[in-house]
Amino acid sequence: DGGITQSPKYLFRKEGQNVTLSCEQNLNHDAMYWYRQDPGQGLRLIYYSQIVNDFQKGDIAEGYSVSREKKESFPLTVTSAQKNPTAFYLCASKATPASGELFFGEGSRLTVL
Amino acid sequence: AQSVTQLGSHVSVSEGALVLLRCNYSSSVPPYLFWYVQYPNQGLQLLLKYTSAATLVKGINGFEAEFKKSETSFHLTKPSAHMSDAAEYFCAVSEYQAGTALIFGKGTTLSVSS
Numbered sequence: 490d491g492g493i494t495q496s497p498k499y500l501f502r503k504e505g506q507n508v509t510l511s512c513e514q515n516l517n518h519d520a521m522y523w524y525r526q527d528p529g530q531g532l533r534l535i536y537y538s539q540i541v542n543d544f545q546k547g548d549i550a551e552g553y554s555v556s557r558e559k560k561e562s563f564p565l566t567v568t569s570a571q572k573n574p575t576a577f578y579l580c581a582s583k584a585t586p587a588s589g590e591l592f593f594g595e596g597s598r599l600t601v602l
Numbered sequence: 603a604q605s606v607t608q609l610g611s612h613v614s615v616s617e618g619a620l621v622l623l624r625c626n627y628s629s630s631v632p633p634y635l636f637w638y639v640q641y642p643n644q645g646l647q648l649l650l651k652y653t654s655a656a657t658l659v660k661g662i663n664g665f666e667a668e669f670k671k672s673e674t675s676f677h678l679t680k681p682s683a684h685m686s687d688a689a690e691y692f693c694a695v696s697e698y699q700a701g702t703a704l705i706f707g708k709g710t711t712l713s714v715s716s
Contacts, residue, residue: 517711529611529708589653593646
């Protein structure tokens with residue numbers, strides 16, 4: 490079945506450590522997105538990529554980094570510079586940048602100890 | 603700039619009662635509008651979408667929404683709530699046929715009591 494796979498589902502990290510969240514899609518979608526979800530704040534855009542080897546910052550990119558070396562993969566690194574990294578992270582994709590609907594993965598919950 | 607406002611962070615209804623979740627948007631260009639549902643610790647699932655065709659949009663699980671340009675609204679309704687409808691609901695907007703990301707509201711948690 491086609492879809493978006495995020496891993497790990499749950500991740501614990503000590504302060505000062507970088508962590509990388511994986512996002513893989515087999516939908517052959519061009520565009521991919523990372524959102525952060527905090528209680529009562531909805532979803533906020535971190536980074537997005539409309540094509541391989543290109544990506545743009547979203548509204549809350551500070552302390553995060555991404556890469557898009559392959560069409561199907563869009564990993565997110567949460568760096569030690571992110572001051573409040575504990576959150577639920579959601580990866581999503583669209584067939585093309587101009588198409589409307591986003592398809593979401595199941596999310597990764599990061600907790601900083 | 604586009605934005606979405608969901609009125610009411612928490613809505614409670616009885617099983618069998620009407621569900622009404624409110625969403626107002628701001629957009630300077632024709633919008634795409636969406637409603638998504640999220641169950642605890644899961645991703646978001648599309649309920650329905652408006653893409654400039656019919657103003658009354660029917661979605662999955664008996665939900666529907668009406669696009670009202672004059673009111674800049676896209677409220678979600680369901681005639682009869684079921685216990686399984688308890689979840690968080692998000693309204694989202696994007697520019698019509700533009701390569702932009704979706705802008706989400708802050709969400710409304712729906713509780714259903716028996």
